Amino acid sequence: FAFYTGSTAQKYKVVSAFYTDADLPLDTDSMLNFDNYHDYLEFVLNIKVRSLYQMPVDILEGDSFMTLVADADLSGDSRMVVVGRLVRQDEDAAVDETQITPADTTLQPAAYYTRTGTLAPQNLSDTYTYWQNWYLVQNMTNTDIQQQVTMPEIDMPDMDMPGAILPGNEGDSASSQQAHSGSSAASSSGSTSGSSSGGTNASASASTSASSKPASSAADAVSSNVPGTQPPVSASPPASSEVYAPDPSTEEMLTVTMNGTVMTDTATNILSMIVSSEMGTRWSEEAYKAQAVAAHSWIINQQNSGIAAPSVAGKAPTVPVIDAVSQVSNLVMRYNGAVIFAPYTASVAGATQNSADVWGGSRPYLVSVPSVYDSEASGFYGTVTIGLEEMRGILNAKVPGANLGDDPASWITIDGYTSGTYVGQMTIGGETTFYNAVAGRTTAINGRWFREAIVNGYGLRSAAFTVAFDGEKFLITTSGWGHGCGLSQWGAQFYATREGWNYQQILTHYYTGVSVEPY
Numbered sequence: 001f002a003f004y005t006g007s008t009a010q011k012y013k014v015v016s017a018f019y020t021d022a023d024l025p026l027d028t029d030s031m032l033n034f035d036n037y038h039d040y041l042e043f044v045l046n047i048k049v050r051s052l053y054q055m056p057v058d059i060l061e062g063d064s065f066m067t068l069v070a071d072a073d074l075s076g077d078s079r080m081v082v083v084g085r086l087v088r089q090d091e092d093a094a095v096d097e098t099q100i101t102p103a104d105t106t107l108q109p110a111a112y113y114t115r116t117g118t119l120a121p122q123n124l125s126d127t128y129t130y131w132q133n134w135y136l137v138q139n140m141t142n143t144d145i146q147q148q149v150t151m152p153e154i155d156m157p158d159m160d161m162p163g164a165i166l167p168g169n170e171g172d173s174a175s176s177q178q179a180h181s182g183s184s185a186a187s188s189s190g191s192t193s194g195s196s197s198g199g200t201n202a203s204a205s206a207s208t209s210a211s212s213k214p215a216s217s218a219a220d221a222v223s224s225n226v227p228g229t230q231p232p233v234s235a236s237p238p239a240s241s242e243v244y245a246p247d248p249s250t251e252e253m254l255t256v257t258m259n260g261t262v263m264t265d266t267a268t269n270i271l272s273m274i275v276s277s278e279m280g281t282r283w284s285e286e287a288y289k290a291q292a293v294a295a296h297s298w299i300i301n302q303q304n305s306g307i308a309a310p311s312v313a314g315k316a317p318t319v320p321v322i323d324a325v326s327q328v329s330n331l332v333m334r335y336n337g338a339v340i341f342a343p344y345t346a347s348v349a350g351a352t353q354n355s356a357d358v359w360g361g362s363r364p365y366l367v368s369v370p371s372v373y374d375s376e377a378s379g380f381y382g383t384v385t386i387g388l389e390e391m392r393g394i395l396n397a398k399v400p401g402a403n404l405g406d407d408p409a410s411w412i413t414i415d416g417y418t419s420g421t422y423v424g425q426m427t428i429g430g431e432t433t434f435y436n437a438v439a440g441r442t443t444a445i446n447g448r449w450f451r452e453a454i455v456n457g458y459g460l461r462s463a464a465f466t467v468a469f470d471g472e473k474f475l476i477t478t479s480g481w482g483h484g485c486g487l488s489q490w491g492a493q494f495y496a497t498r499e500g501w502n503y504q505q506i507l508t509h510y511y512t513g514v515s516v517e518p519y
Contacts, residue, residue: 001084003066011093012066012084013057018050021078024109026069041135047083048131049124050107056099057085059135075111132260142278142295143482145311146343147452151359152305155338252330252519256299257311267329271295272322273314278344279489281318284496287489288324289503293516294487297332297342300519304339333507333514335365340514345482347377347490349421349464352510357418358448358485365511366485368419373494374480380490382461384476391474395428398437398454399445402429409469414447420484422464423447428454486510 002009020026044059064086072080087093105127113120121127255264258273271292278291295312302310317325333340341355341363348371355366374380386394388408395402395411404411415432416424425432426445436443438453445454447463455476462480469475487510495501495509504516 001068001082010066011087013055013087013093013095014082015055015057015059015065015085016047016051016081016083018047018052018081018106019072019074019078019108019112020050020081021075021109021111023111024107026079026081041132044135045128045131048135049127050081051103052106052108054101054103056096059085063088074109074115078109078111135260140313141346141482142274142298142313143343143345145313146298147358147483149302149311151341151355151361151363152301153361155301155335155340155363156304157338247330254296254299255309257309258314260311262309267296268322268326269317270299270312270314271329272317272325274312275325276317276321277313277315279321279493281320283493285320285324286496286501286503286506287492288321289328290487290492290496290506291344291489292325292328293331293333293503293507294342294344294511296329296519297339298344300332300339301341328503330518331516332519333365333511333516335363335511335514339519340365340511342487342511343483343485344487344489345480345484346488347371347374347380347480347482348484348488349462349480350374351420352486352488353418353420353422353484355485357420357422357424358483365514367512369510369512371488371491371510373498374488374490376494377481377490379461379481380479382459382478382481384455384458384460384478386455386458386474386476388469388473394455399428399431399434401434402431404429408474411469412467412474414467418447420464421479422462422484423450426450 001014002011004010040061066084066086068082068084070080072078105121105124107121107124107127110120252267253264254267254270255262256270257263258270263270274295275288275291278295279287299310299312333342343355343358343366345352350372351368351370352366354368355361355363391408391411392404395404402411411429413427414423414425415427418424424446426447428434428445431445433442433444434449434454435441436449436453438456439449443449447465451460451463451465458476460476461478462482462484464480464484465476465478467474467476487507491510492506495506496503501509507516508514
């Protein structure tokens, strides 16, 4: 719908529609003022739990809303409420009506259930949990999710696989690691909204959410066009081996937590949704296949480590993606008999990182390898600007022992680098360690934790960065996008289109020493 003010029109996408009355009143004040993140999240959950329809419209921190209220004939004092989310800059205002479906469980006034002859839900806790998970993971890529989960201490083999090599007997050590899990909390700052009247029995109110809008995800870096310049040619990978194809009559079923909701479907359908959320719409078939096998391996590895429904992100796939994925949906990667922990990332800073530099645990198949074309990827370089006093406040809060002297250029120094040219050890105001609230313990100050725990919330795209001070502000310039370990999605696309690699060549390049075989 559109809201006209003079000569301008603001367009909104409907995110919720529901009834209210004296038995289930609407607190309009709470829908106008979001003084903190908790109030904002409560607003989102309440409008989604009440909505009569599941709307294919996302909600981000920083979004603005308009609430329309009008009389309804449900009961004497009933009202119909429609909540719209302001269309963002450069966003298509259209909503795919085919994706609008009736809500399975919804909170409505008693008169609604009497009128419709349906039963009121007895327990809405699962519904609240569903919408909370939907909000928290709706805009995360699979790379984001992988960054936040713990890498298993060891890769457990399939117990029913003949000849599986048990952990400890494979001749390769795997270090224990300590990585955090769960999602980081968003910061918030209060905001106040205004409202406008729309008549005696109908009204409209507008509001803006607390806290700043989060940075774009790695998926936003993946466009459908590939730059056309010619970089140097890299070394050739091992030749491809036999090509496998799944049997549709006996296809594997996968159970995952897709966008916050547990679902079970065929491997082709699940993997196609994941690939579509990670790669462009006109990418090469071989890149799609490589991504599908990596995602399949990661899911099975997580399940083998005890996670029944690993969290993934996905969206409706295109026909080319489904066609590509269906050819490889029965394949996984193994190392010494075990399905591998197979992370992937949008692009890397010239070379991938060792797993030990990201999650703390070593894997012989996750070692640094070159990815020579990534600098041509969309969104490869990014710069975050932080003002002098803002940075002072961040560092004093996150590294309270830091001695920030008169020269801001000396506050932050990079002391070394990890594999793949990512930032290693750092010093902040003379301190090399800090209490890491994200990890829940004292850790070294390094590139990963500077990105995730010190300037988290500012959208640093990777831990490969430089820091400069121009006299007024800090400029942090990143290279690559994501954690930088495992498959580079842009690298896969470039190797397929520039050098003609197939999916097996791509996978055996990024995951050293693995075999690609049926699961």
